[in-house]
């Protein structure tokens with residue numbers, strides 16, 4: 001079977017996906033009309049054409065502006081439902097999905113609104129095709145630690161819907177150490193911990209995420225190669241990295257996909273995974289990211305299988321459930 005067919009047909013998990021980054025331009029346009037939000041674009045095609053970035057910040061500016069069209073429960077339902085339908089098409093059988101509460105609460109949209117919308121879509125996907133979904137609450141790191149504490153407290157009625165807590169937004173100048181105390185509280189509450197680190201920020205931020213936040217996974221982490229001691233530690237402890245190739249290309253973390261280090265890290269024995277990050281902004285859902293690795297880096301079948309297996313091994317699913325999917329991949 002051709003590798004591209006195997007990419008699309010084999011079961012996979014997605015572990016690094018911002019739900020606000022899956023907002024399709026067509027839905028953005030429709031919701032802007034619905035709520036009479038004035039967008040700085042005059043058509044869906046103009047929205048798509050605007051997605052040219054030169055850094056993480058240049059993307060985040062459009063990502064937060066786009067999220068402003070999300071106002072009521074049905075908007076959040078539509079957003080989540082569209083992504084889950086993509087998962088079904090792409091054979092993503094399990095997804096661990098990040099959401100940014102502060103992007104909404106700061107605009108006066110409460111937890112009750114977005115959590116109800118998410119829950120309705122997730123319940124439907126679970127019932128209709130047996131998809132499994134976990135949610136990851138992410139703090140915006142350009143805001144203060146006090147605001148992160150507030151955000152965590154406001155989530156209390158929804159703790160049973162949340163599996164992990166993460167850290168995203170503008171990395172440079174906002175090191176993990178800024179959030180050490182709030183993540184101590186997060187761990188005390190029993191949540192898993194993830195953090196974006198080593199995307200644009202230096203290897204030092206990955207150290208801090210591991211040592212101060214005690215993360216279960218690193219989001220991105222591609223700059224770990226700049227520090228051999230760190231690389232050895234990540235390998236020895238098998239700390240998963242949720243790598244996002246198309247995101248790295250679109251945000252100019254790399255200049256060319258052929259330069260991406262994901263397969264080197266994989267071959268060195270690190271627990272790396274492939275993810276789409278913000279698929280509508282970066283021009284591809286999960287399978288497109290795997291296809292890029294085949295086209296630019298000549299990913300072979302053994303590497304593909306290992307990446308798919310890693311997507312379950314690095315997940316927060318119970319080990320027995322992970323193993324069922326891994327057995328299916330091994331048998332394919």
Ligand code: HPA
Pocket residue numbers: 018021056063168169170171196199247277278
């Ligand atoms: O790739 C990302 N990095 C940091 N923050 C983000 N928020 C959405 N996507 C990202």
Ligand SMILES: [Zn+2]
Pocket residue numbers: 016018168196219277
């Ligand atoms: Zn991300």
